Amino acid sequence: MSEKSLGELQCWETVARRKLVDASPWLNLWVDEVRLPDGRIVRDFYTVEQPDHVVIFALDDADRVVGLWHYKHGPACVNLGFPAGYLMPGEDALTAARRELFEETGYVADDWQHLGSYTVDGNRGNGRGHYFLARGARQTAQAEPDDLEEIRIELIKVADLNPLLKGSVATLDAAAVIGLALNALGLKG
């Protein structure tokens, strides 16, 4: 395809769609039939519907972020992530972020900044992640993660994060929240 002017870029039209697998509430697999702007039809464009989730970069007053070591089945290894979780039905993203931070780590924070909301896979969808920076984080209860994971909380100095991006961080949500948060803070990790 040749290059277009910005005003010429058009959306695809979804002509029909069919659900191949219903694995609610975790995911639904769809196959879309789409019409491209030039009129071509693509009969099998796959999309994956998943619940939205939140990811939280929670800084305490000593410039330490609340990190979580956990096994994740996507990368299939123990790795460094951050408080995160799926939105509950009808829940807004900030409420979910406060809830997940508290449930997973026992931390609360008063100063919340929305870093952005992004579709996980540009082609397939896979839900959206809502990214937050929380400042003034402090622990007021024990961690009580209510899911399948065993976790280890580690407070990590922001200045020590960069070497962890290769080797310890294994998931895109964790890498993205480090990059977005350090950028928002005007810090080099």
Added chain:
Amino acid sequence: MSEKSLGELQCWETVARRKLVDASPWLNLWVDEVRLPDGRIVRDFYTVEQPDHVVIFALDDADRVVGLWHYKHGPACVNLGFPAGYLMPGEDALTAARRELFEETGYVADDWQHLGSYTVDGNRGNGRGHYFLARGARQTAQAEPDDLEEIRIELIKVADLNPLLKGSVATLDAAAVIGLALNALGLKG
């Protein structure tokens, strides 16, 4: 679950797995039966197998990044992204990054830095993204993207990126490569 020491964190064991949908080469949907470290069995943990992909933050000598405006069917809107694409079978990530940058934009670059490789979805998998910073980028040919997309190339000053993170950037790979690249450059966007 209660908190563990880092040394106590164990991997899950995949006891059995079954392919629910084979939509090669785009994706395969699997359902895994896994055994947790505490012995519990989860019979329906869904994973999505997708090809790995590359994402490239290509800077020219005037500190402008090669941005791409395009429609993406995941967020279902025209949005700002960056050169990116799937690895071909047997291709290594850096080779794919050089190829995708050239095919999509006509740009080449000599100075390549690997920013990290990350599993797209911590739970489901969805392949891995390999992130690159390319410096000294220059256009040596016309853009010839060989896929479904119509694109508009825009050179964007790095200092102008931050306002675009909300509203113009819609996909996690684009947000992540901005955060990771600015962090690697020691710049605030």
